[in-house]
Amino acid sequence: MASVSERMAAAPSARAAVDAAHLHRAIFVGIAIFLAVAPFLLYPVFLMKVLCFALFACAFNLLLGYGGLLSFGHAAYLGTASYICAHTAKVWGMPPEVAILLGTAAAAALGFVFGSLAIRRQGIYFAMITLALAQMVFFFSLQAPFTGGEDGIQAVPRGHLFGLIDLSRDTSLYYVVAVIFLVGVLFIYRVIHSPFGQVLKAIRDNEPRAISLGYATNRYKLVVFTLSATLAGLAGATKAIVFQLASLTDVHWTMSGEVVLMTLVGGMGTVFGPMVGAAVIVTMQNYLAHLGAWVTVIQGVIFVICVMLFREGIIGVLARRLKRPL
């Protein structure tokens, strides 16, 4: 028995998993250091926008890249959380941590309900159901009195974190957002590399086989769907505090499309790809904002190029070149 283990341990590729874990840890440390010094180099508000979208994209990638489930309605969770958070902070006058938690919890609940409906179908039908349900959320947001219709909920107070730290200063808020982001992506990393994550990847790879091994695959799909929606909600709620705004943009179907784009550009099914994808798209939107509607056209072109030439996305290509999982 031991001899088998020894033979296995002697194989050079056996250490691959351990090496990958070390590499990933080093990259996370690098990201943390970068985030600590970034506000001295770049605008905090811009950085916070990137971080919110990066978390959103990572949450989406958990579902698509590791669960193999393409949701075309992730704006619903981002947007719902941002409305609930904005309402809690502004109308109920709650502190920001409570507002963010409530917003996230609302997204979790919505994700659980929508997930239970969507996972009954496969492939394109799954995507269509998530889109249809998200459109219901959009029309609800347009009509419901508390969302402020076309105006959204504006002038959301940033408040004081735990009643102590004044978040109206961009730099203070920035560090709070950076921590939320890091906690969020580290949590996702853990989910991917957990016993649950193993089963999830097995289901993604070959669902009938997973069923034949006795796994009730729908339950795993529902768990990952709910987790993904919850984290998308965390991103949305945080975003509402950052921009002091919750609006229809966040629940619009184009937002669902954007997160697909970010994930594909960065590399779906990679740990760091969605972060890079989000940074690229947000940067592009910021610098090309003066071009107006052309931004959408340019994004469309990038999307087509990605799908045709870079199936694996930026980080996917890089990982293949370096022969390292990223």
Next chain:
Amino acid sequence: MTADIILSTRDLTIEFKGFVAVDGVSLDIRRGTIHALIGPNGAGKTTCFNLLTKFLTPTKGTITFKGNDITALRPATVARLGLVRSFQISAVFPHLTALENVRVALQRKRGGSFDFWRSERVLRALNDEALNLLDAVGLTDFAALPAVELSYGRKRALEIATTLALDPEMLLLDEPMAGMGHEDVERIAALIRRVSANRTILMVEHNLSVVASLSDHITVLARGKVLAEGNYATVSSNPAVIEAYIGAGHA
């Protein structure tokens, strides 16, 4: 029904839009035997497996496993009861390593598969068991390789190791040796004989010499119906069987 019948079907039938793929099949499989299901291409063998493991719902008929009616159960439930199948087209998890493929099966029995907050390091406790299973099918040296990079024959071997990891009471093997080289066929045949010691095996196989040497009992299926039953000598001398095979272009 006698106690030593582990799996039986009565009048099992499935119709696809007017085409009856399995037509009134009644089978009795004795506990502890190797039972072969043979027949020409398109006879309905794989469809039968899909029905038995509940991947398809029969139009009519019943399935009884270990004395319980399982006709209305879900496929994952049937697998947990100890009736586990392999697939005709090699079914592995391509992006998991060979070791992880087997471990996923072990993990299901161990429980805790919903633990998304724990590190996968807890799964290392299963490595030795997984490696032993890989060793049994000759895959030790490939343990760390993603399944997608294995040759076809090795994928089939991995699939068998994964199935055996569940230690099921009854195994359904759909052409376990298809596409394997001569050496592999012998290794897998020996493995099947070895693991059959304390379980029941229902096997679809086109390689008739394997069928002849391994199976205790044979059911011949043609056009969805049971054509003949018995041991190899009885079945192979049955004129209707010879006719069906020649008619379908087999020797």
